[in-house]
Amino acid sequence: MVLQANKIKFLLILLLPLFFAIAVIVLSHFHLYNCIWKTITGHACPGCGMTRAFYSLLHGNVKAAYEYNHLIIIVVPLFVYLWIKLLMKNTPYK
Numbered sequence: 317m318v319l320q321a322n323k324i325k326f327l328l329i330l331l332l333p334l335f336f337a338i339a340v341i342v343l344s345h346f347h348l349y350n351c352i353w354k355t356i357t358g359h360a361c362p363g364c365g366m367t368r369a370f371y372s373l374l375h376g377n378v379k380a381a382y383e384y385n386h387l388i389i390i391v392v393p394l395f396v397y398l399w400i401k402l403l404m405k406n407t408p409y410k
């Protein structure tokens with residue numbers, strides 16, 4: 317029973333990029349997210365444009381992604397690294 321729970325947890329972690337992609341698509345497509353910092357101050361924060369950058373990346377447009385937010389070149393490898401580390405930590409196949 318414990319092994320089954322570990323496999324389900326591993327599967328959910330494995331599917332995290334898919335859930336993330338769906339969240340980015342929904343947020344971008346329906347314009348559901350506004351930056352609180354930009355709303356209050358009128359100035360962009362370091363994360364501004366990141367959702368659009370991910371959305372562009374999902375469509376294979378790397379140049380547009382970089383133009384929306386330059387930090388995408390740091391954030392994507394970091395997310396991939398953390399995802400792989402989480403997968404390795406929670407693998408039931410040891």
Ligand SMILES: [Zn+2]
Pocket residue numbers: 351352353354360361362363364365
């Ligand atoms: Zn912002």
